Amino acid sequence: MANPRDVEECERLLGVSASEEKSIPIAVRAIEEKVTWKNLPHKRQLLLLALCRLSTPLSNACLxxxxxxxxxxxxxxxxxxSAPQKISRLTGLLVAAYPLGQMSTSMLWGRVSDTYGRKPAILIGxxxxxxxxxAFGFSRTIGMLLFWRVLAGMANGIxxxxxxxxxxxVKERKYQTRAFLAPPLIFNSGRVAALAIGGCLADPVDNLPALFGPSGIFNFSGNPKGVAWTLxxxxxxxxxFNGVVLSVCLMLAALWLKESLPTKEKDRDLGIIIGKTISGFIRNKILRKPGLEYTAVQIEEAEILMADVPIAQASGSSTPTDNISRSYRPAFREIWTxxxxxxxxxxxxxxxxxxTFLHIFPVFLSMPTTENKHPTIFHFTGGLGLASPTVGLYLAxxxxxxxLLQLFLYPRIQKYIGTIGAFRFANSIFPFAYIYAPYLSLLSGNMVEKWPAMAVILFLQVMARTMAFPSTVILLTEAAPSKSVLGTVxxxxxxxxxxxxAVGPVLGGILLAKGIDMGVVGLVWWSWMSAVAFIALGWSFVVSGKEHNAAEGCME
Structure with a gap:
């Protein structure tokens, strides 16, 4: 039997009493009970937005x-x-340059989007x-590489x-778990492609000799060493490759992505007008399907209307407090509860x-192997000596x-233990991956055992971050005092x-170099990554998720 206090809490959060709930139409309650990918509203807009998210993995993960x-x-x-130590420090700087650029513009993009609209900010970025x-691909000095990395980060502050x-x-809370998973799914798909393509396309004369080598298909000039510009x-x-893909995403967003800022969504959008013209031409002249545009628009408008109508309104009662919360915009000081x-x-x-892991682990896999004649539990060094295509394909x-975990595992875990529960569970996994990762160097000469050992470490880390990142985004959205300041939050x-x-990779690179000097390659793993992961685990029990989870439980 349900606890009366739980029932009262549900009524308070949803703005509907148990007696009012009985008057809600059966069809509406049936929709509330089941949330699937199929009935997720506005899938086309979410897909376009997710494609725009490709700018981050392509800019950041490809290299x-x-x-x-x-x-x-x-x-x-x-x-x-001393080259390995110098390389580890410089790679840390290059990895850090990107988020430093992001940090410098993130708040600016948020405030600009709150004022001028979400779409213009995304297109410019x-x-x-x-x-x-x-420009990054054609730079051959550390200074220019750093500059273009910073600029790419500034652009991705969006x-x-x-x-x-x-x-x-997606305004309804019950859909938001899956809605927030949709862009990361494309993001991770882009990351997979970026890792594989980045590893395979790098140094194409050596990695793709059939295409760019001395007798390669694209060696039109007959250069004896291979295609000249790739040398x-x-x-x-x-x-x-990144530039071409992002240009396509930019075009798609300009033509079909709709503005979502309430004060700007009704404004005239030339890109949408052109996009509708192109869609109509393709539908009517090429696919020969006239008359479908009106139906599609009406369905989409119905979805928008349904998304804006609270449950209590469906039963005939009003919720004036909801309207107040939508229109109220707190002052900047009042945002930071x-x-x-x-x-x-x-x-x-x-x-x-x-x-730090995303920077250190690929460098660790690429570092030359070292023969540890008398290793101790802490004193050993060396990497695994893997080539860039192998690293890229393995990470991909x-x-x-x-x-797959995001599609099938996270929604189920989140359903049973809630967003805050999934977040805490994820944080409990990270330390295990970081503590055991450096011991892979002791298996560098073992061609059988090192691959499953690498797989276990990667699986733990991937599973943890798969659950942690969407949980933090949902928790942050729920913690915003008003929807009108979501851009700022x-x-x-x-x-x-x-x-x-930015800080993580820089410190990680320095500690990795220090660990190599000391003969303790695990220094960065144990003194930094594991320590931060344990702090994050403890802090996850300080973060409040009661209101969010209670509301979700009521809706389910």
Whole structure:
């Protein structure tokens, strides 16, 4: 039997009493009971928004498999005994440059989007991202590489705007768990492709000799060493791929992505007008399906209307407090409630250790192996000596694993233990991955055992972050004092996330180099990543999720 206090809490959160709930139409209650990917509203808009999210994995993840070799190719003396330490420090700077750029503009993008609209901010950011990616591939000095990485990060400060847009597109709370999972699914798919393509397209004369080698298909000039421009710019091909894909995403967003800011969504949009013209031409002249446009528009409008109608209104009662909360916009000082500040700190801790892992682990896999003749439990060093295509494909394989976990595992876990429960469970997994990861170097010479050992470490980390990231986004959205300041809240979250993503790799690179000098390659894993992961686990019990989980329980 239900606890009377639980029933009262549900009534308070939903604004509907038990007697009123009985008057809700059976069809409406049936819809409330079941939330699936199929009945998720506004899927086309979510897909377009998710495609815009590709700018982050393509800009940030594509270079991970070959970053070690890119920096090594620029050094004047790459074979010097101190080269691995120098490479680890420089790779840390290059990885950190991107989130530093994000941090510098995230709040600005949030405030601009709250004033001028979400779509203009996203389009401008995508355009700058295209330019920065193309220029990065043709840079051959550390200074220029850092500059274009910072600019790409500044362009991708729009991540908070995209998260805000997701919340505005899907207004009903019961759909938001899956709605917030949709962009990360495309994000992770893009990350998988970026890792695989970045590893395989880097240094194409060596990695793709059939296409770019001395007798390759694209060696039109007959250069005896291979395609000339790939010899001068061996890491430009992944950047060209990024630029082309992001240009397509920019075009699709300009033509079909709709504005979601309430004060701007009714404004005239030239891109949408052109997009509708193109859609109508394709539908009527090519697909020969006239007369469908009116029906599609009406269905979409009905979905919008249904999403805006609270449950209590469906039964004939009104909820004036909901209308007040929608129209009220708190002052800037009033935004930073105690609950929001706690959630923002949790939002900071997660990328602090995760970004370090994403930088250190591929470098660790690429580092040359070392023969540890007399290793102790802490004193051993060396990497695994894997080539960039192997690193990229291996990381991409587990990226696919992350997509499957997001599709099938996270929604079920979140349903049974709630968002805050899933967040705490995820934080309890990270320390295990970080504590055991450095011991992989002791298996570098074992061709059988090292692969399953690597798989276990990667699986733990991927599973944890798959559950942690959507949970933090949902918790941050719920912690916002008003929907009218979601852009500012997510801008603040993205700023802190970018700060953490910059600090983590820099400190990680320094500690990795220090550990190599000391003969303790696990130094960065144990003194930094594990320590931050344990702090994040403890803080997850400070973050409040009661209101959110209670409401979700009522709706289910």
């Amino acid at each position: 991970i498999p070959y970053l070690y070799y890119l920096v090594k190719s620029i050094l004047s003396d790459p074979d010097h005994p 995508l355009f700058i991202s295209v330019v920065a990616n193309l 991540l908070g705007v995209m998260r805000t847009m997701t919340a505005e597109i 001068s710019y061996p890491y430009a091909l992944p950047a060209l 105690k609950r929001l500040l706690k959630t923002l700190f949790a939002f900071l801790l997660l990328p602090l250790h995760n970004s 394989t587990f990226g696919i694993c992350g997509i 997510h801008g603040a979250g993205n700023t802190l996330s970018a700060l953490a993503s």
